[in-house]
Amino acid sequence: MNNWHNSQMPQNGSVIQVTSRLSVMLLLAVLLMSIVVERSNTSEQLTVTVFTDRQSYGPSELVTITGQVLDGSMQGVSLASVSIQANDPTGNPIHVALVISAADGGYSDQFTTPSGPVNGAYSVYVTATKPGYGTASGQITCTIIPEFPAAHLPWVMLLLALVLSLTAGRRKLESS
Amino acid sequence: MPADKKTTTSNVTAADPLSADATEGFVLKVEPSLHTVHHLKNGKTRSAPYAVQVKALSGFRGEVGLAVQGAPPDSLALFNPQRGVPKPVFVSVLKIFVPSSTPAGVYDLKIIGASGSYVRTATTTLIVEGEPSPSTTPQKQSRLQVTVSTDKESYQAGEPVMISGYVTLGASLSVGNANVSLTILDPAGETIHIASVTTDEVGSYSENFTLSSNAMEGTYTVYSAASLPGYSQTVATVTFVVGQSQIPSVRIVDVSVTLLNDTLSSEFRPGETVVIWTAVNSTGADLLNGNTWIEVLDPKYSPVTVIVVVVTISAGAQERIGIHVILASDAAIGTYTIKVLVSDGPILAGGKFLDAKETSFVVLSEEDQTTTTTQIITTSEIATTGNSTTLVQTTTTETTVTETSSSETTTIETSTV
Numbered sequence: 054m055n056n057w058h059n060s061q062m063p064q065n066g067s068v069i070q071v072t073s074r075l076s077v078m079l080l081l082a083v084l085l086m087s088i089v090v091e092r093s094n095t096s097e098q099l100t101v102t103v104f105t106d107r108q109s110y111g112p113s114e115l116v117t118i119t120g121q122v123l124d125g126s127m128q129g130v131s132l133a134s135v136s137i138q139a140n141d142p143t144g145n146p147i148h149v150a151l152v153i154s155a156a157d158g159g160y161s162d163q164f165t166t167p168s169g170p171v172n173g174a175y176s177v178y179v180t181a182t183k184p185g186y187g188t189a190s191g192q193i194t195c196t197i198i199p200e201f202p203a204a205h206l207p208w209v210m211l212l213l214a215l216v217l218s219l220t221a222g223r224r225k226l227e228s229s
Numbered sequence: 230m231p232a233d234k235k236t237t238t239s240n241v242t243a244a245d246p247l248s249a250d251a252t253e254g255f256v257l258k259v260e261p262s263l264h265t266v267h268h269l270k271n272g273k274t275r276s277a278p279y280a281v282q283v284k285a286l287s288g289f290r291g292e293v294g295l296a297v298q299g300a301p302p303d304s305l306a307l308f309n310p311q312r313g314v315p316k317p318v319f320v321s322v323l324k325i326f327v328p329s330s331t332p333a334g335v336y337d338l339k340i341i342g343a344s345g346s347y348v349r350t351a352t353t354t355l356i357v358e359g360e361p362s363p364s365t366t367p368q369k370q371s372r373l374q375v376t377v378s379t380d381k382e383s384y385q386a387g388e389p390v391m392i393s394g395y396v397t398l399g400a401s402l403s404v405g406n407a408n409v410s411l412t413i414l415d416p417a418g419e420t421i422h423i424a425s426v427t428t429d430e431v432g433s434y435s436e437n438f439t440l441s442s443n444a445m446e447g448t449y450t451v452y453s454a455a456s457l458p459g460y461s462q463t464v465a466t467v468t469f470v471v472g473q474s475q476i477p478s479v480r481i482v483d484v485s486v487t488l489l490n491d492t493l494s495s496e497f498r499p500g501e502t503v504v505i506w507t508a509v510n511s512t513g514a515d516l517l518n519g520n521t522w523i524e525v526l527d528p529k530y531s532p533v534t535v536i537v538v539v540v541t542i543s544a545g546a547q548e549r550i551g552i553h554v555i556l557a558s559d560a561a562i563g564t565y566t567i568k569v570l571v572s573d574g575p576i577l578a579g580g581k582f583l584d585a586k587e588t589s590f591v592v593l594s595e596e597d598q599t600t601t602t603t604q605i606i607t608t609s610e611i612a613t614t615g616n617s618t619t620l621v622q623t624t625t626t627e628t629t630v631t632e633t634s635s636s637e638t639t640t641i642e643t644s645t646v
Binding site: 113132134136137138140145146147148149150151152153155163164165166167168176178179180182183184185186188190192 | 412414415416417418419448450452454462464466522524526527529530531532533535537568570572575576577579580581582585
């Protein structure tokens with residue numbers, strides 16, 4: 054049986070640039086990072102940790118995902134299969150990988166953020182499995198901030214000056 | 230535009246003693262026997278295509294992996310597809326991308342096909358002419374890669390198991406003398422066999438062991454870790470089933486790239502449509518609502534698209550999946566990576582990947598006016614002689630290279646009885 058599917062590669066769109074102008078200041082203040090680790094209750098089950106090397110990234114920057122697969126005694130587990138899925142803020146997968154843990158249970162994966170990313174929090178989900186062990190899952194969230202175009206800086210400064218002058222004018226009227 | 234057209238036809242004959250003496254397994258053939266590439270003054274990358282044909286002998290149906298030795302060190306070599314099962318013939322297009330920095334010279338290419346204990350080679354030649362210049366699209370083949378496979382997908386207790394694979398730099402450059410550590414775990418996670426082997430001169434390795442007569446039924450996992458001084462270790466896995474298994478044992482058996490007209494191609498231009506095909510087998514148990522993920526990464530390893538296809542694969546069946554990816558008009562120039570993975574569900578819902586494979590294609594700029602197309606035509610006819618009836622299958626491979634100044638067509642015709 055054959056199955057057909059179509060996909061259009063995303064192009065750098067101006068919509069993303071507009072979004073970035075409006076929300077870049079807010080995003081700079083709200084950088085999310087959380088680690089969720091499911092731990093086992095028995096010695097046969099795995100534990101998996103997951104980290105990203107930074108809390109936030111810009112466009113076209115390298116993201117390094119690292120972590121460790123541990124047994125019930127918190128010893129590293131080698132040859133565990135670690136499945137990785139990274140989703141954008143809308144829930145669409147942007148990257149997947151299958152890596153195998155090293156002798157100390159450590160694993161890593163890398164990808165480069167898109168040049169025109171969707172603004173917001175990106176989630177990385179991992180599942181660690183090995184025959185004879187229970188499955189473990191983990192999750193981490195990081196933020197990808199679209200590049201703020203330097204060409205737009207004068208407009209933002211002008212807008213800021215306008216807001217400040219209006220505020221000052223209102224205060225002057227209120228005081229008089 | 231095309232100025233002349235040359236057609237050559239030849240029967241399948243081995244181009245190397247390893248193939249010529251073969252009476253079982255498979256034979257390799259590569260066409261043409263010589264390719265000449267002239268450096269352009271604009272510093273653009275050129276490409277040299279070869280049609281590599283794998284023909285099965287004596288009912289052989291093993292998976293054959295392909296690699297190459299002797300390519301210019303700064304070139305990029307891509308097989309499309311990288312591996313396949315001859316039924317009884319499959320054809321892969323090898324394309325050598327020659328950057329403008331490649332020194333002029335004669336490069337003897339050794340094409341290697343490996344499957345279990347069968348290793349076959351065929352030779353051809355690449356001639357690079359003209360003055361080298363700094364490359365505008367540097368190619369990298371620095372990542373160590375390893376493949377691993379078993380001679381069958383399911384066994385019975387007490388049966389011998391053959392594990393084999395090969396080590397490459399990048400997708401296709403074979404690496405000899407690499408260390409490969411093999412570990413086999415039974416369904417309970419117990420190690421039942423370990424071995425340390427070294428790749429031979431053509432980059433392949435193999436290992437045999439025999440399942441115990443009371444081997445546990447279920448899905449077994451083979452881990453193959455390759456290491457080479459100066460490179461990061463890399464690990465590949467494969468699973469096989471002993472007796473009956475309650476969980477699926479999934480194998481991605483084919484990943485290939487074509488144009489919209491089903492012609493194999495690993496060279497595209499911005500705005501063109503890339504068609505990615507994959508074939509997935511399942512043994513052991515049905516893979517219900519399995520997820521097939523196809524990710525395309527640009528030359529900076531930035532994901533440009535991830536497509537998920539939900540398909541149920543019945544035990545013993547093969548599912549073939551095709552997707553279209555339309556390259557953006559401003560698509561980056563360079564080597565793209567295609568990753569195909571199969572999982573038993575979304576990872577965010579606790580699913581896990583069961584197998585993964587990679588291949589590559591290259592996007593060149595519109596200014597590079599070299600196009601290569603390969604068409605594979607298989608025809609069958611029944612021949613009757615006296616009281617016997619014979620099925621004759623003919624596979625014709627036509628590779629057309631069109632450049633600004635010339636056009637060359639190579640046809641390989643084979644007859645299989």
